[in-house]
Amino acid sequence: MEAAGRGEEPEIYNLGGASKMGRSVEAAALLMAAALLILSAASGHEWKAGHATFYGNIDPRESQKGACGYDDVFTQGYGNMTAALSTALFNDGLTCGACYELRCYDDPQWCLPGTITVTATNFCPPSDKPSTAGGWCNPPLRHFDLNMPAFLRIARYRAGIVPVHYRRVPCVKTGGVKFEMQGNKDWIAVLVYNVAGAGDVRWVAVKGTWTDWIAMERSWGQIWSVQSQSALVGQELSFRVTTSDGRTVQSDGVATSNWQFGRTYEGKQF
Template structure:
């Protein structure tokens, strides 16, 4: 039989190994760590605002979400400079923004959703009016959102920002346009990373068909899909997670209608 102190040393060693194993599994995304997109480190940028207190000028936008109130995005939205917008791949991403290093700052941090593009203006200097010129990282916020972090009379303020998971109620929403031979779908209310890398559609009479990126958060399929119940396979741009929304649209689906899946990214 091993001496008592040897057995005690072995017991301590095994406990330490178990703890290290638990920490490693947690870091690797095992139990104890939620799956999906995680908040990124804070970075520095600048922010301005557009529109008025009603945010009416922010409706529509380059992501194609239409009326942001009825779409569920509200007035805490932002237009991204082209560096962040990434040709529409950033549509739906969520950011926390707080004003820093300015006497105009409030202590509030606001969470906004990317719904629009702030286009470059080559006729103006990047540090004097051409705020969204590449390679600047810039946020052009809806005025109600900007007024939560700074005095609006400041016009432009330095900010600290980070990507955060989008917390959405309900499943992904799919707004249909097009016709029986060309289906254009706007993908909205996306949780988790908030963004989309690819979309596939499947009818009850077809296999999975890839949908090409049209613009913003819209995807299209040139196929005869009328009279078929439709399922969608959606993959996140950032986290690479995939969800499948089976039979989300009935066989008598119509353009102009919005259909909601039962699942979403977390």
Template sequence: MAYFHHRWSLTIFLIVATLALIDRAMAGGYAAPSGFKATPWKLAHATFYGDETASATMGGACGYGNLFNSGYGTDTAALSSTLYSNGYACGQCYQIKCTQSKFCYSTIATVTATNLCPPNWSQDSNAGGWCNPPRTHFDMAKPAFMKIAQWKAGIVPVTYRRVPCVKKGGIKFSFQGNGYWLLVYVMNVGGGGDTASMWVKGTKTNWLSMSHNWGASYQAFATLSGQALTFKLTSYTSRETIIAANVAPSNWQVGMTYQAKVNFK
């Protein structure tokens, strides 16, 4: 009887604890302890663009601008539209390994998705139209490609998997717009790396939902000038949510980048 009572008490405790975690998650301030886990390996192909300086990879469809300033450097890749997911894949991290080619190295490269490799409908999918749907393809910055294969290969078969993004220094928020329209580019996100939803809260407002603009940018049509700003983000992949409190001071300005002290785990 005592053993049964102990098990019953433990069951009640676990149920209550689970409900409490769900409530916190729905409230938006709880990051699930499981975090984002690496996915199984899959097959794809990889090419490269630009030269050894990776200058051609700056900017891109995710809107990260100078990738050195954004924290991504040259370990980046443009994704075919099948992977890009209309920009929701921006910031995701992948491990890529060359396979089944005489040009392969044994090294595994870890890259961040920062750009879109658009379809080339004038070329066959197997002869130049490497990023045509439904192909899964990585167009890597040349320095990243040279970690997995000799550049003269041009294109190589690869295995790849999603992995947690390991970032330092916290999430970065780059501001554009004006006092009545705030456009924010979200960068340097750890964990799942991506963002599905975003909210902003000023010192004089409640939470305001921000709509997805393009790439890794979100916008709010509201009067937010003169207010310190707090942001809430939900990962596209892991659904983890985190609050970055007091990211920008009340005298924030467009054209500036503000860094939070927190990040996805």
């Protein structure tokens, strides 16, 4: 969003009811929710075929960060049941936070019984190797590069790569949606995590004490930002979060007026 010119009061600070920008944000949110509901209904939760490998070693903390913007998947509640997704699944980061149930199949020598549920927290990039000889994450392959402890729950270490069935499942979380404040007074960024239900966030809006709702832009992964809104510093902040299934949760007054960068605030949960 562009900053207002000098001497001009941006319309979002209109104190006399909803501004044109506020109404446009509301309309955009409704359209987004409708589109996401259609997408969710079409995708379903049927089992699909893919493959899985592992990265890192038995110490799961080797994979604590990643391309979704999470600082530490352990302190932020994702544990060691995490996965880096191939291009076909990662969807340019939009799938970050989604949960998948996986089971190894059709390989009795290497498969173990049971299923695991993992959260998408990282990206497995394409390789210059052939898709059949090491380029497991090349398009259009649907591939899960698992944290090693997760892989060892469904397959033996020496397998290396195994066929899996996978499906989207609801994410189960403890506590509310978390908002980690990043950036500075001129560029406010928020990492949205610990999201239950669909898990993957598709739209975020922020509202200050004296502003209308402001649609945030997705910077990367699940980091959402708004440019040149320094007036939000010193205001109480509320958030609206919409996930890929079209559901929205509104958390009013999440961050009090003395909120600080680097701190995390907790809102309502889906």
